[in-house]
Amino acid sequence: AQSVTQLDSHVSVSEGTPVLLRCNYSSSYSPSLFWYVQHPNKGLQLLLKYTSAATLVKGINGFEAEFKKSETSFHLTKPSAHMSDAAEYFCVVGGGSYIPTFGRGTSLIVHP
Amino acid sequence: DAGVIQSPRHEVTEMGQEVTLRCKPISGHNSLFWYRQTMMRGLELLIYFNNNVPIDDSGMPEDRFSAKMPNASFSTLKIQPSEPRDSAVYFCASSSRVSGANVLTFGAGSRLTVL
Numbered sequence: 288a289q290s291v292t293q294l295d296s297h298v299s300v301s302e303g304t305p306v307l308l309r310c311n312y313s314s315s316y317s318p319s320l321f322w323y324v325q326h327p328n329k330g331l332q333l334l335l336k337y338t339s340a341a342t343l344v345k346g347i348n349g350f351e352a353e354f355k356k357s358e359t360s361f362h363l364t365k366p367s368a369h370m371s372d373a374a375e376y377f378c379v380v381g382g383g384s385y386i387p388t389f390g391r392g393t394s395l396i397v398h399p
Numbered sequence: 400d401a402g403v404i405q406s407p408r409h410e411v412t413e414m415g416q417e418v419t420l421r422c423k424p425i426s427g428h429n430s431l432f433w434y435r436q437t438m439m440r441g442l443e444l445l446i447y448f449n450n451n452v453p454i455d456d457s458g459m460p461e462d463r464f465s466a467k468m469p470n471a472s473f474s475t476l477k478i479q480p481s482e483p484r485d486s487a488v489y490f491c492a493s494s495s496r497v498s499g500a501n502v503l504t505f506g507a508g509s510r511l512t513v514l
Contacts (some may be wrong), residue, residue: 319501321501321502323503323505329507329508330403330490330505330506330507330508331490331492331503331505332505333502333503333504336502377442379501381501386432386444386447386455387501387503389441389442389444391441392441392442
């Protein structure tokens with residue numbers, strides 16, 4: 288069994304400030320973990336993935352995430368937010384099952 | 400590669416009409432997923448195919464919904480008869496164990512409005 292919890296439904300930041308989107312997971316297997324981004328009226332796009340290699344994963348557009356097994360977390364961060372980062376972000380757990388489990392999503396709002 | 404291709408991008412229909420959504424997965428991908436996204440319920444998995452065979456359809460809301468994958472390059476999701484509560488964006492996604500387990504590539508979605 289596997290599940291994922293995104294701790295915040297909305298996160299609001301000012302442009303140029305750091306971004307933190309939180310994700311906790313549970314899995315009966317060694318998990319694969321992913322972050323996807325969905326811009327308004329678009330499909331979902333893969334940001335980054337963790338598949339049991341380095342625990343700090345770098346993705347596109349300056350995002351990165353760190354796998355912390357002891358905390359069962361996979362938080363997404365970015366040092367400096369840009370207006371174009373405003374979107375919906377989904378944390379996903381996979382691995383033992385072919386069927387990925389999606390979180391409810393976190394809406395990132397970026398203020399000028 | 401053109402990615403996952405969905406059609407139509409937008410569909411407006413009246414209650415009771417049949418709706419057919421289409422998906423062409425990425426060539427070589429052997430898994431295909433249909434999702435529905437609404438504001439109320441978020442992203443829901445409807446059905447999952449592996450090697451053209453339906454593996455898990457527990458997310459299909461009711462008998463009005465059906466999905467087929469007659470070959471590796473085409474899938475349909477049909478709603479008959481459609482109801483206003485079916486209004487949503489329907490996404491198709493495909494993946495391959497070769498490209499990375501469970502890494503999904505999504506289509507742009509089909510926005511359905513049932514009046």
